[in-house]
Amino acid sequence: MNQSSEENSQTQTPKKVLVIGGGIAGLTAAWELTRLNLDVELVERSSFLGGHAIQFCCKAADECQKCGACSVEKRLLEVIQEPRIKVCLRSELKGMNRNSRFSYTLSRQPLHIDPKKCTNCGLCFEKCPAPGAIFRGYSKNNVPLYAINEGKCLYFRDRSCTLCQDLCSEKAIDLDQEQGQISDEADAIVVASGFQAFDPVDKPRYGYGINKNLITALDLERMLREQGDVVRPSDNKAPKKIAFIQCVGSRDHKLGHGFCSQVCCAYAMRMAEAIRHRHPETKVSIFYMDIQNCGKNFSKFYKRCKDSIRFVRFMPGDIFQGDQDQLILxxxxxxxxxxxxxxxxxxxxxxxxxxxxSNAGLADMLKLDLDEHGFFSFADPLDSTSTSQPGIFLAGTAQGPKDIADSMAQAGQAARRVGQYLGICFGNSTTY
Ligand SMILES: Cc1cc2nc3c(=O)[nH]c(=O)nc-3n(C[C@H](O)[C@H](O)[C@H](O)COP(=O)(O)OP(=O)(O)OC[C@H]3O[C@@H](n4cnc5c(N)ncnc54)[C@H](O)[C@@H]3O)c2cc1C
Known part of the structure; x- marks a missing residue:
């Protein structure tokens, strides 16, 4: 920072950036922006920060497999401890006008649990009579740790139960809290609204939702994170033979998704390795079309995996129910x-x-372009954070498939681009 900009940053009120999406890309952009002396409003539409990656398990086997899951936990902790980041959970952008700054309106669904009063004692969660009405975040660093699902809560059905509210000695629960709106202004925006995992119900031949022992990799990530081990959903026993089917939803021209998701080969192999590390007797087969080489040490990793995992270059056609809850490929x-x-x-x-x-709605409000698949497109071929709108930048999988490390790197770059746009970063801009 040169002298005049240093003086500016000391005398002027700090500038503010709106970050849309609280996954690893949004968390990283928010945290990096505060390093540039900027205030951040971090808007997350769900009840918890962390996005998809906070649901992932550590995939370490003999050694760390560099899956990136722990970096999300670390970044989440940094964000919740950073006073310059104001977190708005269950909130979404509803309107935006551009004048000299960005004037925006957020709609806020009620949290019902006051993060400042809740002590995470878990009594509401334990005693709630309606299954799923109170649910927990994946990380101990989620604040608050619990959330209320209005669709399952008896109070919102017929006002028949206020047990959680009555039991809470901290008076942290308010079932009558109403939704609201916030209007404010920001000097720049980072769009980090992430992705949705392919829903295999859209590929009915596999029978997802019908066959209990057919799960998605996201289900497996959550199972390994929550239970620390893999079990068959039908009987809670350790499976002896596991098959991974690759490219479900990706590289599927019939579905209009011709692109590669970039992360599935690596996450499948890492999960297979992690499972075999815990249960060396378990046999794992990976059915694939092509293995996507991702990362600089990937070839070495793939070679090592071939010693313990069977790779079958054929995509299974149909899956049928066999005896003893097995599945026949x-x-x-x-x-x-x-x-x-x-x-x-x-x-x-x-x-x-x-x-x-939410890509289409956000693109409409922010006047951004989407690519042919529906991801946000970047305007400058040399800068994947750029958009057609000055002051609005992209980070993470909102812009296209990528892993945690690349999402973090791009989010760091987006923060630096914001800094340059606001005249905070000086020096050789092309080094970013
Ligand atoms: C099954 C599976 C396993 C994976 N395993 C690995 C792995 O082991 N290692 C690895 O490096 N990568 C892995 N990945 C990739 C990893 O999930 C992504 O790289 C990472 O989650 C991208 O983070 P993100 O912040 O871009 O998106 P997300 O994680 O999707 O976060 C986006 C956030 O924005 C919020 N949001 C969306 N729209 C709005 C809106 N309009 N307003 C406010 N908030 C909004 C969402 O609720 C969400 O919290 C895996 C992916 C899948 C599908």
């Missing part, structure tokens, strides 16, 4: 194509990264 033999029926205890669908459900 139909596929063609790699050498001569003859039909093979093979039973597995658990089948994992490696679901891909699809454009976020």
């Amino acid at each position: 139909f596929y063609g033999d790699e050498k001569d194509g003859h039909a093979v029926r093979e039973p597995f205890d658990l089948v994992v669908l490696s679901v891909g990264i699809m454009p976020g459900s």
